[in-house]
Amino acid sequence: MPTRIVGLRAANREECELSADPDPPVTERARREQATAAVAAARAEILQRAAAALPTDEADALAARLDRYGRDAALPLAWLYGDREDYQALVARLLRAVVDAAAARPHELRRLDRRREIDPEWFLRETMVGYVCYADRFAGDLDGVRERVGYLEELGVRYLHLMPLLAARDGEDDGGYAVVDFDRVDPRLGSNDDLEALAGDLHERDMALCVDLVINHTAAEHAWAERAKAGDPYYQAFYLTFPDRTLPDAYERTVPETFPDTAPGNFTWSPELSRWVWTTFYPFQWDLDHSNPEVFAALLDVMLRTANRGVDVLRLDAVRCLWKRLGTTCENLPEAHWLLQAWRGLTRIATPGVVFKAEAIVGPDQLVQYLGAHDQEQPECELAYHNQLMVMSWSAVASRDARLPTVALDRLADPPRGTGWVTYVRCHDDIGWAVDDADAATLGLSGFAHRRFLAEFYAGQIPGSFARGAMYQDDPRTGDARTSGMAAALAGLTQAREVGDPLLLDQAVRRLLLLHAIAYGWGGLPLLWMGDEIAMGNDDAWWQDPVAGDDNRWMHRPHMDWVAAQRRHREGSVEHRVFSSIAGLAAARRRTPELHAIGPTRPVWTDNPKVLAWRREHPRFGTLLGLANVDDADQSVDAGILDVVRAWDPVDVLDDDRPVPVVDGRIPVPRLSARWVVAP
Ligand code: GLC
Numbered sequence: 001m002p003t004r005i006v007g008l009r010a011a012n013r014e015e016c017e018l019s020a021d022p023d024p025p026v027t028e029r030a031r032r033e034q035a036t037a038a039v040a041a042a043r044a045e046i047l048q049r050a051a052a053a054l055p056t057d058e059a060d061a062l063a064a065r066l067d068r069y070g071r072d073a074a075l076p077l078a079w080l081y082g083d084r085e086d087y088q089a090l091v092a093r094l095l096r097a098v099v100d101a102a103a104a105r106p107h108e109l110r111r112l113d114r115r116r117e118i119d120p121e122w123f124l125r126e127t128m129v130g131y132v133c134y135a136d137r138f139a140g141d142l143d144g145v146r147e148r149v150g151y152l153e154e155l156g157v158r159y160l161h162l163m164p165l166l167a168a169r170d171g172e173d174d175g176g177y178a179v180v181d182f183d184r185v186d187p188r189l190g191s192n193d194d195l196e197a198l199a200g201d202l203h204e205r206d207m208a209l210c211v212d213l214v215i216n217h218t219a220a221e222h223a224w225a226e227r228a229k230a231g232d233p234y235y236q237a238f239y240l241t242f243p244d245r246t247l248p249d250a251y252e253r254t255v256p257e258t259f260p261d262t263a264p265g266n267f268t269w270s271p272e273l274s275r276w277v278w279t280t281f282y283p284f285q286w287d288l289d290h291s292n293p294e295v296f297a298a299l300l301d302v303m304l305r306t307a308n309r310g311v312d313v314l315r316l317d318a319v320r321c322l323w324k325r326l327g328t329t330c331e332n333l334p335e336a337h338w339l340l341q342a343w344r345g346l347t348r349i350a351t352p353g354v355v356f357k358a359e360a361i362v363g364p365d366q367l368v369q370y371l372g373a374h375d376q377e378q379p380e381c382e383l384a385y386h387n388q389l390m391v392m393s394w395s396a397v398a399s400r401d402a403r404l405p406t407v408a409l410d411r412l413a414d415p416p417r418g419t420g421w422v423t424y425v426r427c428h429d430d431i432g433w434a435v436d437d438a439d440a441a442t443l444g445l446s447g448f449a450h451r452r453f454l455a456e457f458y459a460g461q462i463p464g465s466f467a468r469g470a471m472y473q474d475d476p477r478t479g480d481a482r483t484s485g486m487a488a489a490l491a492g493l494t495q496a497r498e499v500g501d502p503l504l505l506d507q508a509v510r511r512l513l514l515l516h517a518i519a520y521g522w523g524g525l526p527l528l529w530m531g532d533e534i535a536m537g538n539d540d541a542w543w544q545d546p547v548a549g550d551d552n553r554w555m556h557r558p559h560m561d562w563v564a565a566q567r568r569h570r571e572g573s574v575e576h577r578v579f580s581s582i583a584g585l586a587a588a589r590r591r592t593p594e595l596h597a598i599g600p601t602r603p604v605w606t607d608n609p610k611v612l613a614w615r616r617e618h619p620r621f622g623t624l625l626g627l628a629n630v631d632d633a634d635q636s637v638d639a640g641i642l643d644v645v646r647a648w649d650p651v652d653v654l655d656d657d658r659p660v661p662v663v664d665g666r667i668p669v670p671r672l673s674a675r676w677v678v679a680p
Pocket of ligand 1: 174175177214281317318359428429
């Protein structure tokens with residue numbers, strides 16, 4: 001483990017690495033002892049503080065959590081900052097902040113905490129289904145969202161993820177990911193009180209609220225950045241800045257560009273600072289320097305305050321980029337994981353009902369680590385996006401071939417117990433074609449060619465393509481391109497409507513529903529992206545919106561079409577068919593405890609390359625066999641595959657629990673449709 005860099009400002013780090021270092025590396029055991037000692041040193045004071053601020057039962061519970069999670073937090077902090085003389089003082093200070101947050105936690109949230117401590121896998125239940133939207137685009141503002149909760153309930157939604165809602169900069173704000181004030185709801189959406197009221201409403205209906213926390217960067221107009229610009233050295237040390245191009249140029253040799261097209265490079269000149277600032281994303285988003293423990297502490301406060309407003313799930317944005325080191329891609333470094341582990345341990349002590357969701361859209365080999373699966377498991381985030389499943393589902397329906405998904409998904413490690421994937425068909429971001437070269441090579445494919453095929457296919461540039469998306473960040477230097485577009489547009493609905501062909505329309509609807517049946521049936525917490533439930537197409541006027549700049553991801557971030565949503569009640573309409581089927585998937589989940597996201601999901605090879613199959617194993621309720629025909633024609637698989645569910649006469653949950661038909665030793669799987677097979 002790279003121990004010599006800890007506790008040093010990242011900008012200076014490489015100079016230290018170059019200097020001869022005679023010290024032997026610090027061992028895991030030594031760090032553990034250091035962590036244990038730090039917690040022990042602080043314990044008496046912390047318990048006293050808790051006893052003074054909390055009722056006895058709450059103080060007792062906090063003491064138990066300190067003993068349970070204290071070292072979970074202190075150990076990664078030791079790796080991060082343990083070479084500093086003030087490490088112990090830092091641990092004590094962070095724990096004091098934790099007690100203060102616990103004391104400030106409203107009574108209703110403590111009650112929720114208690115329930116969730118008894119049922120720590122509450123967010124993994126088969127009853128969970130999530131919905132993701134921008135508050136303003138969905139319902140005007142937070143009050144509007146409160147009025148629409150009934151609509152979400154119709155869809156079986158139990159988890160609402162509202163896109164960034166903290167005060168963002170004026171003008172272009174990267175969809176709210178350029179935050180100027182972590183402590184205030186964006187006034188365009190409402191107030192902090194409105195947020196708390198919404199959270200309260202949701203909790204009353206046994207629903208959870210997820211909110212974005214952007215911890216990699218702030219807007220260039222955030223108070224911290226403003227004070228840095230005004231010359232305050234304390235806040236200057238919050239950001240990664242450089243006097244000239246020497247180091248930025250050195251970093252650029254290995255760090256990829258996130259927006260090569262619209263915001264090339266990773267550094268931006270700040271005339272106010274007279275320095276180059278690290279800006280992984282847009283020039284107006286300044287990366288924070290997490291090697292500075294003051295930044296760590298400030299973000300911990302943000303997390304705790306947000307949790308105390310009633311937010312149940314913190315979606316931690318862009319976590320892959322939290323740490324930088326010269327000569328690397330500055331992605332997925334061990335320190336990024338330690339930061340998450342430390343924040344997680346500390347928040348657990350104060351707000352035990354709150355979970356972390358990692359936004360780490362990274363390659364298949366790096367994904368599961370964000371759920372804590374390292375050489376030795378480390379509690380980290382409880383949820384992470386199953387980017388591979390999303391990419392592979394689209395790959396399967398484009399190429400009408402389930403083999404690559406089977407290879408790629410089989411290679412993925414299982415989430416550690418108590419954690420799970422969020423599964424999804426689309427989100428507010430582009431689809432980055434994370435096809436691994438080695439996976440593709442297994443099937444004799446070129447990874448590069450397949451990625452390019454997908455980008456061109458979904459941009460509608462390939463003859464026979466049903467998609468009407470667009471390329472995103474097409475980089476002529478690397479040939480890499482990603483995809484923008486609403487799920488319905490990518491699945492063929494827009495094309496079918498253009499052509500006016502009812503057969504194509506039927507196929508497109510089936511494809512859209514099939515993708516949802518995979519996401520809802522894979523095992524995990526499925527997320528439904530706003531508008532997909534009524535098959536909304538792209539926003540063709542996205543570029544007229546001043547907030548969009550030239551970022552075509554806005555084509556798939558439309559305003560909710562409530563007129564179309566009304567048609568969900570009209571039989572025969574596309575909206576009715578899609579809405580009722582997606583609501584039906586949520587209902588099917590509720591009666592399928594096999595889908596509780598505990599235990600592993602593994603793809604299963606079938607004798608038919610057009611059918612994706614997977615087994616979802618629940619230790620108590622048995623196994624679910626998923627079958628998804630990604631082809632436009634009817635297919636079948638050998639009925640021997642039913643052995644997976646280990647039962648006579650298995651039934652298909654998606655076919656109203658009817659027995660699974662077997663014809664001549666084969667299970668028919670109609671074109672572009674899925675089965676969820678379980679024991680009767
Ligand atoms: C995440 C968000 C994305 C945003 C980026 C920078 O990846 O999902 O929309 O552009 O972070 O904040």
